[in-house]
Amino acid sequence: MRTITDIKEMQNYSKEQKRNRKIIAFVPTMGNLHAGHISLVKTAKRKCDILVVSLFVNPTQFGAGEDFDSYPRIFKEDIIKLEREGVDIIFYPSEKEMYENSKTSVYVDEYSSILCGISRPSHFRGVTTVVAKLFNIVKPDIVLFGEKDAQQAFIIRKMVKDLNFDITIETREIIRESNGLAMSSRNSYLTDIQRKQASHIYKSLIGAKDLIRNGERDIENIKNYICKIIKDSGIEKIEYIEIVDDNNFNLIDSINGSVRILIAIYVGKTRLIDNIKVDV
Ligand code: PAF
Numbered sequence: 001m002r003t004i005t006d007i008k009e010m011q012n013y014s015k016e017q018k019r020n021r022k023i024i025a026f027v028p029t030m031g032n033l034h035a036g037h038i039s040l041v042k043t044a045k046r047k048c049d050i051l052v053v054s055l056f057v058n059p060t061q062f063g064a065g066e067d068f069d070s071y072p073r074i075f076k077e078d079i080i081k082l083e084r085e086g087v088d089i090i091f092y093p094s095e096k097e098m099y100e101n102s103k104t105s106v107y108v109d110e111y112s113s114i115l116c117g118i119s120r121p122s123h124f125r126g127v128t129t130v131v132a133k134l135f136n137i138v139k140p141d142i143v144l145f146g147e148k149d150a151q152q153a154f155i156i157r158k159m160v161k162d163l164n165f166d167i168t169i170e171t172r173e174i175i176r177e178s179n180g181l182a183m184s185s186r187n188s189y190l191t192d193i194q195r196k197q198a199s200h201i202y203k204s205l206i207g208a209k210d211l212i213r214n215g216e217r218d219i220e221n222i223k224n225y226i227c228k229i230i231k232d233s234g235i236e237k238i239e240y241i242e243i244v245d246d247n248n249f250n251l252i253d254s255i256n257g258s259v260r261i262l263i264a265i266y267v268g269k270t271r272l273i274d275n276i277k278v279d280v
Helices: 007-019 035-046 075-084 095-099 123-138 147-162 185-189 192-213 219-232
Strands: 002-004 024-029 050-055 089-091 142-146 168-172 237-245 259-267 270-278
Touching: 002 007, 007 024, 007 050, 007 089, 007 123, 024 035, 024 123, 035 050, 035 142, 035 168, 050 075, 050 123, 089 123, 123 147, 142 147, 147 168, 147 259, 147 270, 185 270, 192 219, 192 259, 192 270, 219 237, 219 259
Parallel strands: 002 089, 024 050, 024 142, 050 089, 142 168
Antiparallel strands: 237 259, 259 270
């Protein structure tokens, strides 16, 4: 396994692999790797000749007052995990390498200002900008993302289509802790009590899925059901509970076809998101 920190070196490496007709798979991350990331890495490994993982805590996707400074940076632990999975290249650039004198950003209109984009207005611009840059640097054929960040994955697919990146985007199901809590780098901020409270997010989603499967079609009834379970667990701050058409991420007022229920809440100061797909 080799660590590359320089953009030109990464680009030249990838060009050479392409000349040799190698398939490059890529898993972009901000490090602090958990089982969700590792599962993406394992899947990616089966699909390629060369596997690249990036570790870069991207400053432009954090808003003022968010956890950019305290975001866990555990490079040494991360590389041990990645070496075990047979990763070929770790791309580990500095902030200066990625952004010095940068004036350009990529923004996917409409979808970046709904759901998480309401409370985090600059977040998705930061994500799409860094992901577009990483695509141009790593030159992957296949890129894997987790479905926990379902809005992010949708927006990235849209960017890839709109900007004609010749890249296949694949997503994989959420990996959960044994109590149902979706794996997230931010789970490490939770106390034991908060972790227990947070497990009710998934319980509410599973319950809502059952309600829909048993014929409930009223969006407000479904949202109220979720809200009650979450509030009963002691979680006080719900940012949103929304239901979208899973094919186009439009908010819906009636259920038919595949929908996705999405939630953002705060447990203490920690913001958590989760979602579930329901096929009707
Ligand atoms: O999902 C993440 O970890 C980040 O948003 C990503 C895609 C690595 C971009 O910084």
